Amino acid sequence: KAGVTQTPRYLIKTRGQQVTLSCSPISGHRSVSWYQQTPGQGLQFLFEYFSETQRNKGNFPGRFSGRQFSNSRSEMNVSTLELGDSALYLCASSLEPGETQYFGPGTRLLVL
Amino acid sequence: AQTVTQSQPEMSVQEAETVTLSCTYDTSESNYYLFWYKQPPSRQMILVIRQEAYKQQNATENRFSVNFQKAAKSFSLKISDSQLGDTAMYFCAFMKPARKLIFGQGTELSVKP
Numbered sequence: 001k002a003g004v005t006q007t008p009r010y011l012i013k014t015r016g017q018q019v020t021l022s023c024s025p026i027s028g029h030r031s032v033s034w035y036q037q038t039p040g041q042g043l044q045f046l047f048e049y050f051s052e053t054q055r056n057k058g059n060f061p062g063r064f065s066g067r068q069f070s071n072s073r074s075e076m077n078v079s080t081l082e083l084g085d086s087a088l089y090l091c092a093s094s095l096e097p098g099e100t101q102y103f104g105p106g107t108r109l110l111v112l
Numbered sequence: 113a114q115t116v117t118q119s120q121p122e123m124s125v126q127e128a129e130t131v132t133l134s135c136t137y138d139t140s141e142s143n144y145y146l147f148w149y150k151q152p153p154s155r156q157m158i159l160v161i162r163q164e165a166y167k168q169q170n171a172t173e174n175r176f177s178v179n180f181q182k183a184a185k186s187f188s189l190k191i192s193d194s195q196l197g198d199t200a201m202y203f204c205a206f207m208k209p210a211r212k213l214i215f216g217q218g219t220e221l222s223v224k225p
């Protein structure tokens with residue numbers, strides 16, 4: 001079974017731009033969670049989607065948003081990028097909320 | 113709020129030896145899950161082991177085992193017969209049922225030949 005895939009793997013943007021990251025979960029997994037990883041703040045939860053609905057949201061500004069499609073694929077969007085948004089963005093999928101989460105390879109975003 | 117603490121930012125071990133990574137957590141919940149994930153230089157987060165709080169038996173996966181002390185809120189990871197491929201950042205994580213993962217700050221493990 002294929003693992004979690006994330007695209008793109010690397011991205012360079014400038015301040016003020018917006019970006020969309022994509023995540024395809026493991027086949028059969030219906031829950032997708034997003035995390036931001038930075039050297040200073042570590043791993044922080046962004047949001048979780050299940051059945052196309054946002055179930056949980058972390059403590060991030062409204063510039064961070066996401067959605068989930070009927071095939072469980074998920075996207076997250078960051079608008080008006082700031083330098084501090086430079087991070088590794090990790091997507092994880094699970095069969096259901098609360099089940100073991102399996103991570104994708106991440107998207108490394110650099111904001112200049 | 114739940115917190116997870118890994119007090120060892122860095123550790124090193126000789127190949128073939130045993131090493132133990134520490135993790136403590138704070139929660140008032142009685143039902144929860146604990147995990148160890150490893151993140152090698154590739155940055156891919158890989159599940160190592162999972163423990164359900166209601167199970168008294170410590171989880172084991174090949175060379176990896178945990179010492180789960182619920183009353184002490186301690187969840188350490190023991191790696192036996194360390195291999196060069198075990199070199200990675202190791203994260204301890206806590207999760208209430210149907211909620212988000214809460215991670216510790218990580219322990220960077222180096223396995224030396």
